[in-house]
Amino acid sequence: MTGADRWSDETLLQPAWRGVVRMLTHYLPVLIFLFIALLVGVVPLLLGAALGPSKPDSEKLSPYECGFEAFEDARMKFDVRYYLVAILFILFDLEIAFLFPWAVVFDQIGLVGFVAMLIFLGILVIGFIYEWKKGALEWE
Amino acid sequence: MLNITSILFYAFSIVLLGAATMVVIARNPVYATLYLVLAFFSAAAIFLLLGAEFLGLILILVYVGAVMVLFLFVVMMLDINLARLKEGFLSYLPLGLAIAALGVLELAMVYWTAPMGHIPAPAPFPGNYDNTRALGYVLYTQYLYPFEIAAAILLVAIIAAIALTLRRRSGTKSQRTEEQLRVQAKDRVHLVDLRANKH
Amino acid sequence: MNIQTLQDHFWWPVLWSVLKILVVVVPLLLAVAYLTLAERKVIGYIQVRLGPNRVGIKGSLQPIADAIKLLFKEIIIPSSANRFLFLAAPVLAFVPAMLVWAAIPFGPGMAISNMNAGLLYVLAIAGLGVYGIIVAGWASNSKYAFLGAMRAAAQLVAYEIAMGFALVGVLMVAQTLDLSKIVEAQAGGGFWSWYWLPLFPFFLIYFISGVAETNRAPFDVAEGESEIVAGFHVEYSGMAFALFFLAEYANMIFVSILTAILFLGGWYPPINLPPFTWVPGTAWLIAKTAFLLFVFLWIRATFPRYRYDQIMRLGWKVFIPVTIAWIVVIGIALETPLRVLLR
Numbered sequence: 001m002t003g004a005d006r007w008s009d010e011t012l013l014q015p016a017w018r019g020v021v022r023m024l025t026h027y028l029p030v031l032i033f034l035f036i037a038l039l040v041g042v043v044p045l046l047l048g049a050a051l052g053p054s055k056p057d058s059e060k061l062s063p064y065e066c067g068f069e070a071f072e073d074a075r076m077k078f079d080v081r082y083y084l085v086a087i088l089f090i091l092f093d094l095e096i097a098f099l100f101p102w103a104v105v106f107d108q109i110g111l112v113g114f115v116a117m118l119i120f121l122g123i124l125v126i127g128f129i130y131e132w133k134k135g136a137l138e139w140e
Numbered sequence: 141m142l143n144i145t146s147i148l149f150y151a152f153s154i155v156l157l158g159a160a161t162m163v164v165i166a167r168n169p170v171y172a173t174l175y176l177v178l179a180f181f182s183a184a185a186i187f188l189l190l191g192a193e194f195l196g197l198i199l200i201l202v203y204v205g206a207v208m209v210l211f212l213f214v215v216m217m218l219d220i221n222l223a224r225l226k227e228g229f230l231s232y233l234p235l236g237l238a239i240a241a242l243g244v245l246e247l248a249m250v251y252w253t254a255p256m257g258h259i260p261a262p263a264p265f266p267g268n269y270d271n272t273r274a275l276g277y278v279l280y281t282q283y284l285y286p287f288e289i290a291a292a293i294l295l296v297a298i299i300a301a302i303a304l305t306l307r308r309r310s311g312t313k314s315q316r317t318e319e320q321l322r323v324q325a326k327d328r329v330h331l332v333d334l335r336a337n338k339h
Numbered sequence: 340m341n342i343q344t345l346q347d348h349f350w351w352p353v354l355w356s357v358l359k360i361l362v363v364v365v366p367l368l369l370a371v372a373y374l375t376l377a378e379r380k381v382i383g384y385i386q387v388r389l390g391p392n393r394v395g396i397k398g399s400l401q402p403i404a405d406a407i408k409l410l411f412k413e414i415i416i417p418s419s420a421n422r423f424l425f426l427a428a429p430v431l432a433f434v435p436a437m438l439v440w441a442a443i444p445f446g447p448g449m450a451i452s453n454m455n456a457g458l459l460y461v462l463a464i465a466g467l468g469v470y471g472i473i474v475a476g477w478a479s480n481s482k483y484a485f486l487g488a489m490r491a492a493a494q495l496v497a498y499e500i501a502m503g504f505a506l507v508g509v510l511m512v513a514q515t516l517d518l519s520k521i522v523e524a525q526a527g528g529g530f531w532s533w534y535w536l537p538l539f540p541f542f543l544i545y546f547i548s549g550v551a552e553t554n555r556a557p558f559d560v561a562e563g564e565s566e567i568v569a570g571f572h573v574e575y576s577g578m579a580f581a582l583f584f585l586a587e588y589a590n591m592i593f594v595s596i597l598t599a600i601l602f603l604g605g606w607y608p609p610i611n612l613p614p615f616t617w618v619p620g621t622a623w624l625i626a627k628t629a630f631l632l633f634v635f636l637w638i639r640a641t642f643p644r645y646r647y648d649q650i651m652r653l654g655w656k657v658f659i660p661v662t663i664a665w666i667v668v669i670g671i672a673l674e675t676p677l678r679v680l681l682r
Contacts, residue, residue, distance in 0.1 A: 023191050025452075026193075026452050026455070027185075028144075028356065029441060029451050029452040030438065030441045030451075032356050032357060033360050034438060036364065037364075037433070037434045038430065041429070041434055044578045044581065045429070045430070045579060047578065048577045049578075051410055051411050052413045052578075053411075053413045062417065063417050063479070063480060063481035063484075081305075081307075083214060084306060085493045085497070086206075086209055086493075086496065087301040089499070091301070092659070093205065093206040093500065093503070094294060095294065096201075096462075096500065096503035097198050098287070100458075100516070101272050101273070101279060102279075103508075104270075104272055105277045107673075108277055109277065112280075114670050116287065116288065117670070119288055120287065120291040121666075123288070123291040123292060123294075123295050124291055124294060127294070127299065128659075130298065130302065131298060131302055132656070134306060135306070136302045137656055194456065197456055197463045201463035204463075205466030205467060205469075205499075206496070209496065212470075213489075213492070216477050217489075270516075271455065315648065
């Protein structure tokens with residue numbers, strides 16, 4: 001019996017605990033992985049800082065601008081178009097959030113579920129066409 | 141007695157509360173946004189601990205992966221005057237605290253009216269239980285109407301977003317692919333039959 | 340047995356998990372190192388050059404030399420940068436690039452975590468890579484870095500949607516979010532029963548979006564050296580830069596292995612007959628991944644860089660409508676007797 005098997009031996013558990021235990025067996029390794037990944041990410045930075053030279057001077061530490069002195073602050077106001085892209089991204093991401101559970105139960109929900117999703121997509125395609133015709137997708 | 145689930149629950153809750161507090165008191169708005177990301181993460185972890193796998197992952201996908209990206213865009217690219225933002229802090233504080241107190245009171249009422257220690261255990265999971273599948277099945281059979289309403293709300297959001305933020309800039313030189321593709325040889329090249337001069 | 344006894348069995352599974360994670364991460368980092376060499380060699384030969392050939396036999400130790408060189412380089416932190424976020428950004432880019440591997444199965448049930456919602460997890464975590472880029476661009480407080488970060492972010496989000504829609508198509512046919520089961524659903528015949536054939540548009544769009552998501556040529560305007568020098572990581576040096584590099588190449592391998600799992604039958608041999616079935620499944624998976632990685636490099640050596648408006652047009656105006664339409668087509672096919680072609 002391997003460790004993972006012993007960990008997820010659900011047959012011995014009270015039914016009410018099964019879901020929680022399954023989450024633990026599935027996501028505790030992810031949590032452990034998170035710490036290992038942080039470690040693997042931070043250690044090279046520390047090593048690099050420790051082993052590399054550190055001879056700062058004002059020219060070296062100035063922001064790179066092809067050899068020119070940097071003029072004005074780099075944190076400038078930006079085209080509002082980027083916000084529009086981000087908002088549209090949120091909306092389409094939500095659509096994906098709806099589509100995932102739908103696709104997984106496609107066989108069980110039958111024709112009714114399919115038609116429901118066609119209506120859903122139809123409504124959103126109207127929005128997409130509006131977006132397109134308004135030129136919100138043009139990048140000038 | 142503490143077990144692993146409780147330890148994890150308290151750990152994530154502490155991170156969640158700490159991060160949420162930092163969102164309010166952080167000086168730099170970019171830091172505040174990143175703390176909010178951390179708060180969402182801890183909330184997703186708590187969802188997972190409760191067995192709500194789909195909700196936990198969707199929280200990361202939609203809120204952390206999309207909504208907070210928009211927040212970062214806005215916070216980074218707008219010149220937010222910090223001093224002016226902090227000015228109103230004290231005057232809004234009583235109202236904020238009152239709302240927070242109300243929230244705590246409501247939660248306490250739910251907690252105390254439930255028979256202590258007799259909160260019903262969650263229904264047992266069948267052997268091949270799959271959170272996403274269960275949710276999808278309920279959503280696309282019982283809750284079809286709210287689902288279509290969600291589509292309408294998303295449509296309104298798309299149109300509102302475009303109406304609020306779309307600005308046409310004049311004098312830009314953009315490529316019109318449709319026109320380029322529609323071009324015929326006869327529109328561009330005019331062949332003229334020139335007699336070569338014979339000497 | 341209740342949760343308390345589970346706790347008695349706590350440390351052994353934790354150790355087991357750590358072991359599994361190391362078995363994935365160490366070869367992955369080595370693969371990243373040698374992918375950089377492969378890239379330089381392959382592009383070298385495509386351009387009728389030799390590529391690196393001085394360090395070790397035929398340049399075989401070049402990645403090691405590069406790593407040591409980067410380790411001994413100074414990590415420059417620009418004076419106007421936000422120190423903490425500047426150093427946190429590479430870690431923010433690197434951690435999601437590692438975490439996505441938790442759900443990847445290397446054989447039947449051979450994954451760090453055999454989660455039910457593997458595909459959803461992968462999509463959610465892969466979307467977090469954008470933070471490293473945005474934070475790097477902002478924390479650097481440099482114009483090129485900021486411009487590159489904004490370009491990269493807008494590009495990533497556009498292609499993430501196309502990717503998500505393509506995955507919905509796979510889900511409709513496979514009926515599960517579990518990556519192992521998605522592979523098992525493609526078993527049966529040989530390469531003709533894999534999903535690349537019935538879901539061909541999704542296969543193409545997923546892979547091309549993957550190229551765009553990893554900011555690789557021809558979609559590399561975010562770091563296009565001839566336009567904005569190196570984009571979001573222009574101010575980075577030494578190990579801080581190396582972490583971005585590691586993340587980018589780990590993501591390339593990830594996109595390739597996920598394409599192999601979702602569309603190219605994972606660990607199944609292309610033909611279900613003896614000479615092919617003798618080779619272990621994991622070797623097939625690695626071979627398919629290596630082929631897709633070669634396609635990555637091939638694309639880079641072949642195509643000139645897209646212009647930014649062209650990239651956005653391809654993402655929003657071509658990929659998204661095509662995927663939505665194909666979801667409807669697949670849905671109709673599944674509701675009619677045509678379903679035998681898909682299942």
